[in-house]
Amino acid sequence: MKEAGCGAYGRVYHALDKDREIAIKVIGKLSFTPEAAEEIKALQRLSHPNIVELHEVINNKSSMNLFLITQYLEGVSMDELQKNATKEEMWKWSRQLISALHMCHNMANIAHRDIKPENLKLKGKEREIVLYDFGSSKCFETDDDLVFDTAGT
Numbered sequence: 001m002k003e004a005g006c007g008a009y010g011r012v013y014h015a016l017d018k019d020r021e022i023a024i025k026v027i028g029k030l031s032f033t034p035e036a037a038e039e040i041k042a043l044q045r046l047s048h049p050n051i052v053e054l055h056e057v058i059n060n061k062s063s064m065n066l067f068l069i070t071q072y073l074e075g076v077s078m079d080e081l082q083k084n085a086t087k088e089e090m091w092k093w094s095r096q097l098i099s100a101l102h103m104c105h106n107m108a109n110i111a112h113r114d115i116k117p118e119n120l121k122l123k124g125k126e127r128e129i130v131l132y133d134f135g136s137s138k139c140f141e142t143d144d145d146l147v148f149d150t151a152g153t
Helices: 034-045 087-107
Strands: 002-006 011-017 020-028 054-058 065-071 075-077 120-123 128-131
Touching: 034 054, 034 065, 087 128
Parallel strands: none
Antiparallel strands: 002 011, 011 020, 020 065, 054 065, 075 120, 120 128
16 A cells, blocks of 8 residues: 545545455544535535546544545546647546536535546546546535535635
């Protein structure tokens, strides 16, 4: 297991679980925030090929940490692209992002609230887009719910 990054709510590690690569986000329970709770709630509602997959949440009472086990996303983020994308790639990524956002907004009642190139990873040889980092997200219970604060960068 090796450290893969550090987010707003904790450290992220890259590990191998049986035959699959996973990411383990470690969140200290003492620093657990409502935003971290919203991220977990959002990921639990979502299942889409262009959205990071949450495998499991581990909350052991004897541990000072909470563990989010997600799909490991190997590849570059959109902000790290070294060459210009082709027109075909741009069309593909636009369709994939619109599909992911449709799932968030219309199927799961979630607003990501931090869409930016750093939160869009290109995975695999096919360079499929994957939306991740739901730390600023907002989950809605009804169509009448409103957001009164701002989020994102």
